[in-house]
Amino acid sequence: MDGYNIFLIMLAVYIAGLVSVGWYFNKKQKSITDFWLAGRGIGPFPLGFSAAASWLTAGGVLAVIGYFMLQGMGSIWAFVAPNIIALLVIAVLVKKIKNLPAITQPELLEQRYGSIVRWPIALIITVVMILFAVADVTGLSLVLQTFYGLDPFYAAAIVAIAVSIYVTLGGLSAVVWTDVIQFGFLSLFVIAMAFVAVGTVADGGLQVPAISSSELFGSLPGDWWNPLSIGLPMVLIFCFAIIPGWIIEQDPWQKVWAARDAKSASLGMIIGSLMITVVFTACAVIAIALSYIFPDIAGMGFPAGMSLAEPALLAFVNERFASAPAVIALSAIGLAAASMSCADTFSTSGASCISRDIYQRYIKPDATMKEMMLVNRASVLFIILAATAGSFVIPNIIDAIHIATFIASSSYFFPLMGGLYWKRATKEGAFAGMVVGFTVQVALVALDLIKTPPLAPSYLESIHPVLMSHGVIVGMSLSAIAFFLVSFMTKPSSRVNLAPFFEEEAEELARYEAKGINENDxxxxxxxxxxxxxxxxxxxxxxxxxxxxxxxxxxxxxxxxxxxxxxxxxxxxxxxxxxxxxxxxxxxxxxxxxxxxxxxxxxxxxxxxxxxxxxxxxxxxxxxxxxxxxxxxxxxxxx
The missing domain is CATH 3.30.310.200 (TATA-Binding Protein)
Known part of the structure; x- marks a missing residue:
């Protein structure tokens, strides 16, 4: 049996297992909370593994290895460190988030500001989730194309069919527990590849001179290990550009709401950050070994070498296991698991905005749960298909993730976080901040993509370092100015809008109207x-x-x-x-x-x-x- 047929059989068994998880939880759903928030009963360990899996896309893993090969530890600020830090910050914010009576962030923002902000934030989050899913489809496309020469369409089909079935069957419970399975596959794959890559170097495999592990790690230049090698200003720019967008990402907030209590949510986010650290550490080890095996790629520098560094692990697997097609198939399944674990989260978050925050809120408020499930299923498919189309426009994996993050940071970081902690924030201020931030950031991204030649430094960054990362610092700054300035110029929010966020305001509205009840009635x-x-x-x-x-x-x-x-x-x-x-x-x-x-x-x-x-x-x-x-x-x- 050839390797492709082995892969198809393994994939069919794997997807059947995921669908069975969705079917199991489908039988347990008795409420809206059960479907969208897993009955608010998720414990810290599944929550942590799911949080880690949701931020470890196959494309992200391949790109991180590429970054390590080309830039060393200084590259952690482009993806690795913001992942870890953002989850730790969310762990600190859990107490405030957990007690809010919302299922989605657009619903939460309507509670805080009114209906004027719900539809734009729902659309923005949908766009952001599609862009995040672009990285999943692109990553899996790269895997299937390298291993089996398949067209990118098949990657989208696999993700769309599998995810739409088990997500719409089991809701967030299915997402969380399939994430646990998928994180297990991915982490085992990455850790195993770290041992295999170092072992290949030590054994002199793939026609490279054999050296010991200590010699391999000692051969790296000292600057490789320096996390500040890109300079402190660049570190700060990356932190301000990326971390805010990941702190306010809807999917970890939904998992906080799904946790059985605040302690479980906080511990889950901490566990998630530790699990991400383990996987990225294994990625660094793989990158060190691959730099020795493929010195020409490692010497090309960033960004010129990124197109070859991203698929370097796939090339290694293909060469190392050319006579073991089952191992290649297992590797493909491990990376497919990473793609699905992220795609299910992003499509769930985006579909909830379409079905609950747009369809039910504005089109058919009296929609039943059965209707909502149908809309949800169609929305999942729409997001995956849109991500597939986007993968042809944004072929760079990390760039897709960064663009999504920058749009989120510029659009609704200040309206969301300001609404949680600042009573004076108003609906007009929130709307102005979102519109200004979104419009400016999308325009800057489009300008940068159009003006930047292939494999060259970004156009905006060549103008001034503060414009790096598609000018997100400018987008966020203008959003903040619009949010605070317009809020101060407009009428304060009503007490009904403040009540869910500030308990003292809710107490002012409290009406203890429950009548005396005869318990023997x-x-x-x-x-x-x-x-x-x-x-x-x-x-x-x-x-x-x-x-x-x-x-x-x-x-x-x-x-x-x-x-x-x-x-x-x-x-x-x-x-x-x-x-x-x-x-x-x-x-x-x-x-x-x-x-x-x-x-x-x-x-x-x-x-x-x-x-x-x-x-x-x-x-x-x-x-x-x-x-x-x-x-x-x-x-x-x-x-």
Missing amino acids: PEYRAFLKNLNEKVTGERAHLQLNLRASGSLSWHELVDKLKASSPAWVTPTGLDSIYRLTHGDMLACVAVSRGSGEQDIWLKAEPRLETVGRQKRELFTAYEELKKVLGQKNISLDFY
């Missing part, structure tokens, strides 16, 4: 019997699934609930309505559409010490809902 006991309760970490997840006896007009229902009590508010549009009765917004009762046309879901996520009070609050909300529907002669049944 048969109706209350029936309610408790049908209430789904699950404890994860410091919170309980309460959900009541209801089915109406007749057809629902969701818009009318929301309007009548808001008219029945001032406690009912819609801070993120008509798709969800909250009963704002106390400072902890995540614990407040929320009502949304269920999986079918006549299904309604009520949920609350109180802290354990307030579960009893929130059960009574949920019952009060249920009775108010029942009363409103009763006016239309519609009854409610538990299911």
Whole structure:
């Protein structure tokens, strides 16, 4: 059996395993939280492995090895160090992020500023996720083309089919647990290749003079080991250009929201940074060995040698295992795992923006979960196909990742982080910061791509060092100026918008309206019997699934609930309505559409010490809902 057929069999088995994971979690989904946030029950280790896998694309690994070959440790600031630092910073921000009652960042920003910012940020995040996925498709294309001579279309097809099936079946739970599997494949592959590459040098394989490991590592020039060899100003520019964009990336925030508690989320991010460090250390070892095996490539310098340095590992595998096609197939699977582990995360984040933040928010607020699943599946396919098209325009793997990062940094770093910690931030300021940052950064990227000759230093960087990285420092600076200046010039945000982010503001709105309840009341006991309760970490997840006896007009229902009590508010549009009765917004009762046309879901996520009070609050909300529907002669049944 030839190597290509071996690869196809292994790939089929591997994808079947991933799909089975998605199918398993599909059976466990009973709510929106289950699908988009894995039921908020993910522990620190799967979270950490998933966080690491989501930032270790196949193309990224190949590019990092290329950087090490051409620039040594000074190259860590272009990709390696920002990965590690960003996850550690998110670990510090966990407590603030974890308690926000949102599923996506656009939803969060609408809560903070209003509807004016939700659609532009959803579009921006979708663009950013497509650009990140470009690196995945490009990396896997390079692998399949080098090993088997396949057209890039097949890489996109593999990623699109596999990811769209298991993601839309199992939601974020499937993403996290398949990431664990995929990180295992990738890390074992990279660590094994480090041993193989060093062993090849020590044995004198591939017709290179044999030298010991100590001689190999000692033969490097001293400057190779210096992480500041590119100069402190360049280090600072890289940090300011990349780290903000990765701190605010939507996918790690969704995983923080999916963690069972703040401690698990923080520990998970720390574990993720350690796992990334292990893989990148192995990449450095591989690069050292490959520099000895392919001295001509290592001597070409950056950026001229990057086109050969990126696929150097693939060339090594092809030569070293020419007589062992099964090993080449396993290598292809390991790198395919890396591509899928990132692509599923990016497509999930982007698809959630399309389905939840655009389709449900603006096109069909009363969309059921079944409809949302269909839109989500189509959105995943759209993102992968768009990434495939983008891979022909942006063939450089790291450049695709950097462009996505720079657009994110310039567009919404200040509106997002300012909204979390600065009360004076306004919707007009946030909108101005996003529009200015996005427009300027896209224009600078386009100018740089058009004006830069192949394999030459970037056009903007040749004008002035501060314009390196496609001028992201300029884009971020103008975004910050617009955000702060317009915020100071406009009216402060309303208390309803501030409530989810600043507890003291929420307390000012609090209405303790839950009526006294006789716990022996048969109706209350029936309610408790049908209430789904699950404890994860410091919170309980309460959900009541209801089915109406007749057809629902969701818009009318929301309007009548808001008219029945001032406690009912819609801070993120008509798709969800909250009963704002106390400072902890995540614990407040929320009502949304269920999986079918006549299904309604009520949920609350109180802290354990307030579960009893929130059960009574949920019952009060249920009775108010029942009363409103009763006016239309519609009854409610538990299911």
